[in-house]
Amino acid sequence: MRSTATTGTGKAVVATLISLMLTTAAIADEAPIKLGVLTDMSSLYADNGGQGSVVAAQMAVDDFKGRVLGRPVQIIAGDHQNKADVGSVIARRWIENEGVEVILDVPNSAVALAVQGITRDKKKLFLATGAATSRLTGDECSLSGIHWTYDTFALSQGTTKAIARLGARTWFFLSADYSLGAQLEADSRRVIGATGGKVVGAVKHPINTPDFSSFLLQAQSSKADVIALADAGGDFINAVKQAGEFGITRGQKLAGLIVFIADIHSLGLQSAQGLMLSSAFYWDMNDDTRAWSKRFIEKTRKVPTMIHAGTYGAVMHYLKAAEAAGTLDGPAVAAKMREMPVNDFMTKNGRIREDGRLIRDMYLFRVKSPQESKHKFDYYELLATIPGEEAFRPMEDGGCPLLKKP
Template identity: 40%
Template sequence: MTKTTLLSPIALAAALFGAAGPATAQDAISDGVVRIGVLNDRSGLYADMAGEGSVEAARMAAEEFGGEVAGVPVEIVFADHQNKPDVGVSIARKWYDADGVDVIMDIGNSAVSLAVNELVKNNNKLVLHTSASAALSGEDCAPRSVQWQYSVFSAADKVVTQQMIDEGLDSFFIIAVDYALGDSIIETFTNSIERMGGEIVGVVRHPLNTPDMSSYLLQAQASGAKGIMLANAGTDLGTAVRQAMEFGVTPGVQLLAAALTTDVIDANGLDVMQGVQVLSQYNMYRNEEGRAWLEAFAERHGTTPSSLQAGTYSAALNYLKAVDATGTDDADTVLDWLKEQEINDAFASSGHILDNGLHSHDMYLARIKAPDQSEGPGDYFDVIEVLPGEVANVAPEDSGCPLVGN
């Protein structure tokens, strides 16, 4: 692609009429570089769902612009937060304050995301999360923060329908990871089930990265619940589903997951994961654009993309579109432009950024396919219903976000 220099309206006026002001678009970009920081788990249990794959996804977005935007180069930097909020905040603060990073993407750990949100409240920088805690677009929302992938509210609130409750799937046990993600799922799922007339018969929490889920699963089985909500993610979620099958928990019991990502299906196989019910934020087989990007990513990275990796691609792509359109990396200007757009790409359909900072887009109520139902890598979901974002998500005014209406 031929590299060109794009002029902002101010710079164009100066060039044509000699008015005082910046001479080129570069002057509208802080330090003459658009710098994207991908902050995530690169060495722990979430590394497969994010890690280097998210960095590669951001690079793919930058390459669609020829490696530059608005006449300046695009640079991708990355770091490992180790799933520790203090580590993540330290990296983010240095990136923002000293290293010229304009936007941080991915993160993928809700506790780290909530900590980083504090930095953008009084800082002209952006953060585009793939983390799922409902608090990110709820009570702990922040200006210049977008929850790009989804809020676990939708995945926990809409994963069971009223019809399913009425037909007898009406009692549930929750197995949750003991940190922000698990807490968010517990609250939302409990409220949803009780609102529809169902019952939560038990809740148990486990530490992050637990290799043996047997005791939790046996508690769930002993409860007599007709469904088990797995309020965890990554390796923890895969372990729970695999051991549920090994211990004979699943016959007659519906497994549900509120934070399932496709890397977990890849790692465990459809023979293990089949039948798990989800409200998925990402269906890579939904159209030709999604399939084409899947194939391009898989050729580069060696695996099909997880929803976090596809979400990071989408976030980077649309961020760069905004910089290109506005001629600046000013955080508020970029975010204002993004809020005016409908977002359609390999990750999202009919997306809009709401006033509470949630990227609301189509979601897919589905069960994971059996091996003989799948057309190939990435074709995992037997879709029951497509839910538009406005149906799947809580309205901004009801989200608890203090920014809404201000």
């Protein structure tokens, strides 16, 4: 027969274990849901994404009241340094050791392709709000990957077609020597061929190069009507500045195939005036864009880019979808995101296709002259709205493996 003391001790142990289990469960229930902004914090894309993307993501969380499925939402950030190996290490650590559910932004196509592969294998969500390569919804598509803001196909469709319609016949490409430049040039070449134009030459330059002189002189000697810049951020800015110094713009047109308003701000209207560009967003389009942008500017003292606006929209849509799905499972939430229409200050009645591409309108702009600009950040004149179905590549042309039927 057991003693009363022994029985009492056993009950006490059981009670303690139950209490610990309940406490552990309560702590787990309150553990934050982590969203990781993987971006360029210190180099050529820092103004286009960078800390501004972190701010935009936090704004979405705050507007959603900071919680989803009863748990707090936490934004964390990492600097991929424009290196695929660095970005991959951060992405794996976040997912495997730190419980990150979503990775977003990634304004570098090579890094984005690496992250897409990791998140696809780990069944975590990747919201590519900063990357450009159309391969993310082509041969590298993913059930848990959504390409949000823009891509190389849409940018080439808008800018290249518009310039071709103005009579440009011959083109020379100056392209960044990595995934972005290669895909942007390839997508643009198809548009040029379809419009009866001809590419008379091309040269690749290293990413983040300070000296474009030899590349620009090759472009100048080609006598092409248009020198197409298939690069971005600091590379684009340096190329435009140095083209002006060489006097190239007096005889040939420069076409920026991926241009951000932060680039125009850095260049100044005197240098950038007349440039035509495609964008998914402009802060001064309507009352909704102005209201959100005013909040962003108050927090950052910088004009928001399309990456910043897209990051806000993607985070907000994710939070709504996770709440509606009742789970954090990556493929399940991604499916719910595809099911739900996208509506915010930037996107009206957008839809996410099976290949992960968000279909929304794109816009063609002309950069104003200093005389035309009436107030701070008054940089663009809207030339045309390009409907989403026209702007983005038809799904069946992308080669996404998800579309293969058994």
